[in-house]
Amino acid sequence: MRDDRFCNSNCPFTRAIGTIGNKWKPMIINVLGNRSIRFGQLHAIVPHISRKVLTEQLKELEEDGLLERLAYKELPPRVEYKLSEKGLAFLPILEYIKEWNLKYEVALIPKETDYQYGSKTKDDAPVF
Amino acid sequence: MRDDRFCNSNCPFTRAIGTIGNKWKPMIINVLGNRSIRFGQLHAIVPHISRKVLTEQLKELEEDGLLERLAYKELPPRVEYKLSEKGLAFLPILEYIKEWNLKYEVALIPKETDYQYGSKTKDDAPVF
């Protein structure tokens, strides 16, 4: 998921993109916000992600110092994830992206299927 | 390359990530900056990208209103790409990412190969 060629570049921007330049990581960071969230909740909130991919992404985010993993020695197990200082510092950037999208996004023509069974939102991401 | 499930979400952030949430698009936007650049130059500057993928990404960026394509009716052909207002508005976000990375990035242990032949930069992205 990380792009090693990008991560080994001597351009700091290229390295940053190599680290967080995919769709899952910004989503996860955004969902985390400044909360502490358990694995199961994360899986329920992040749209369309499988447990396997979520595990992988969380592992990479931890390796890159964006979040902290806190595992309680209980049964059944409990693991909480929260952003590190580095991860928290990334949140404002996500806010700018939201604002940018709201301001410039071209209006979408909704598909007919979006209305076929009334207002279905089950497949949609919650709005934070 | 775009993620349709993300793009059809009713969360503006999710839609934004569905549109520009990969590694190529931020790179291309960053390389474009506020210049007007030809396809060949773009291909030479954006690190590691193939002509095929560059074509695809540029097409999507144009469809999403982030850039403008100006084709001159000459032979050999000449095509220039430049950011639209929407694309230009995205540049500050990339600046924040650069700053964020410089501030928080964990120091990498350089590989020996990085030094083997002196300061080689041919595989690296230019620093803007």
Next chain:
DNA sequence: ATTTGTGGTTACCTACTAGTAACCAGAACA
């Protein structure tokens, strides 16, 4: 007559991403 330059497009193939389903521990509860 042939080569060069430009901005693609296309077919083909490989390598990786990501989904699915099964499985695990071990305590609590019915």
Next chain:
DNA sequence: TGTTCTGGTTACTAGTAGGTAACCACAAAT
């Protein structure tokens, strides 16, 4: 006794991203 709960891991598989190489038009230069 069996089921449930949690946070994974693993093996297998489908789908797709992306690389490579060949090809195109046609003018100008060699």
